[in-house]
Every structure is written in C-alpha cells, then in structure tokens.
Amino acid sequence: MLIMSTSRVNTLIRARAYVRGSVKEVYIGITGSEIAYVGNEPVETENRVELPSQYIVLPGLVDIHVHFRDFDLSYKEDAVSGSQAALAGGYVAVGDMPNTKPPIKTVELLRRKIEEFNRKTGMHIRHYFGAPQELSVLKEALDNGAYAIGEVLPEEVAEYGGDQYLEALFKEAARVGIPIIMHCEDSLIINQYSGPRDFEHHNVIRNPRAELACIHNVIRLVYRYGTKTHITHLTLPQSIGIIKSSGLDITFDVTPHHMLLSQEECLARAEKPAYCKVNPPLRDEPTRRELLAMFVRGEIPIVASDHAPHADWEKDKPYDEAPPGIVGLETTAPLLLTLWRRGFTDLGTVMRAIQERPAKFLGLNIGIRQGSCADLAIINTKARHRIEPEKFRSRAKFSPFKGFEVDIAVVATILHGKLTYLNEEYMNNTVMKTLENALPH
Ligand SMILES: NC(=O)N[C@@H](CC(=O)O)C(=O)O
C-alpha cells in the first residue's frame, strides 16, 4: 500500500477514497495531470487538502455511450453542454456516438469532429464512426481516430440492405481490426408490426423478439468472422444468458433506465409520455426487476447511460414523431451509488460497471493509483435529495427520474489534475484549497 515518492507533489488530498476495490483513508498526491502518489503517509506538498469523512474520492467515471450531438443538432446538446453535464455527473471520459447531423460517416467529418471537440472540451473523448454504406472507408476511419464502428442502428442496417449488409460490415470490421458497437434491434421484426401506434405500445412495436433476433444474428457473425463486438443497451436478462452461453467474447452494457424503470411505471409518473420513449424501449416490470437483480449480483459488466438529449418541444410531438432518448449523465452515478448506500449492492459492483470496465473499454488509464490520470470525482454520501431535471447542465432538462430520491451527490470533479467542477460551478483551478473550504462537515 505504501508507495514512497521522493519528489514533492503539487497537491496532497487526504480523504476517504475508493482505492483498489475498497474505501480507505489515504493520501492522494497530484502532480500536474498525474496521480503521483497514493499511500498511508503524507508526503511533502505545496498544497494540502483534507476532506471530511462524508466525502469519498472516486476515480473519474467513464461512460462508453453518450450522444453529445453538436453540429446541426447543437440545439439538443453540444460538446460544451454535454461535457458540463458529464462533469456535473462525475464523468471525465465518454465514448461519443456518430449519429450527428450530418452523421460521422466520412473521414473528413470524423477529423472535423475530433478537431471541434478538442477545441470545445478537455474531457477524454473516444469518437465512434457511423456504419457507412461503403465499407472501404473503415480502414481509413480507424487510422484517423475512429475508436469503433457504431452504434450500428437498425434503421441504417435496413437502409443499406439488411442482413447482407450486416454480414459484410462484420467481415470488413474484422479484417480491418476495428470493433463494432451494436444497437441490437432487428428492423425486419420492428417493421412487421401493424397494430396501434402510441406511447403505450412502444415496447410492443419494438418488442423483445427484435432484440433477441439481433443477438442471435450477431453471435453467428462473431462466430464466423471473429469481429470484436460490443452490444450496447441490452434490455433482456435472456439476451445476457444467450450471450454468455455462446462462449464468445462479446461484451455488453445495460442502461440505468432499463434497470430502474418499467414502461408502465414510467408512463404513470412522467409529465409527458415521450419522456419514456427510448430505444430499445423500457420493458415490463418483471423484466426490469430481473435485470436489476442481475446488476446487484455483479452480472452486468458495464452500465452506460446512453445519454440521448432532445429538445423538450420535440417530446411534445405525437408518438411516431417524438424522438427517442433519455439523458443520463447527471443521474447515473447518484442512482447507482444510492443502490450501494441502501445496501442493495456493494460499491465495487457499481464502480466496476461505471468506472473500471468502461475505462478499460476505452483504453484509458483512470483509477486511483500512482501513474494514472489525475481524474477524480468527489461524492457526498450524506446528500439525500430528489432528482431535479430543471437543474441539469445538459440542454435536455427533463428526465423520467424526476423526483426519484437519491442519497448521493457529486460535489466536485477533477480533470487532468485541475478542479473543474465544484458545488455546481465550473472552474479551471489548480489550487485546490478551494475544495476543502467548499466542502463543509
Ligand atoms: N437511444 C435512443 O432512444 N436514442 C438515440 C439513438 C438510438 O439509440 O436509437 C439518440 O441518438 O437519440
């Protein structure tokens, strides 16, 4: 545990912290943008900060599935507002989806997006590349910073030729060596539906069979081509069982909304039914309960928010036109950490799902250990409050979690060694004495 460092550190934080799987009282030394020291004894420093015991320092959280939008959809969210929402939620790194307008399906647009985001945000961002009609572009996309292909949406698979296209995509991605992130709902099954179309029928229109058909298809393709594949926002315990029994190295994530909200409950509480419209749909109560049970047992490797912001006026549209999506960057950590605080699961289970495995997925060295990035989230464990979407930093100030009671608040976020978010304010402060003064007992 004790790692002696001979040089002085810029800042030394003494606090309870999540270090190597459990909470301990430690000293964390930060020099520049790196964690230079973690240990039981103090080391020499220019600036020493002590946090009261109700605060816990966590390694910065990581979300592998967000939609920061930008470009023509900046009215919904952009790199700046998305980053602010992330930092307010304790997140320091995200994987950003390519379904922007225009979509990131050319190398030129990918490069433009990377440049634009580098100008607008200091967060760690991995950029995903949209599934292209012409597959020969994949290699160049990979060489120009595309981290993965996807999320591959059912609508684009249908548009480019259905199963034949998907097969060609998996084959080419395997050849090039770029991973695929799948939004798994089979469009053939969705499009077969001919019954009533309204918010109450969303999970019938996009029914569980659409997810299961896609999973089977993906397993066949991975078996055949060996493509590195991640399936995002799975909604059915059965899907997870099928993936596990395939024996293949297919990774997956689940969202907080699919674990914590059934469609019935959401529609009963939400101010607008479209606040519950999300793809894949919220499922029924037994399904979401079993999914949550799997999470608390540690059977869900990654939780991603699928932060999908839209304008409030768009959620006033009728069923077929209201865009699907729920924002999650500012609610995921308080909701999941409350499950830990209330004894439903342990802290390690939550942290592995929203920090350790996502960081590994994105290839980032974020964690409380010597030599890693000085990216930290500080939570107050005695902060019982109700979720108030009006206060979100995201442009989408609505959520089906409105009014949910949580016990945890993210009070500060440190990014690249700088205090970037503190008590609902943004800053860029290297002198962290303000941190101590701002966090009372
Ligand atoms: N998850 C959603 O309901 N919406 C996503 C796109 C998508 O995954 O369909 C969005 O970009 O808004």
Ligand SMILES: [Zn+2]
């Ligand atoms: Zn999706």
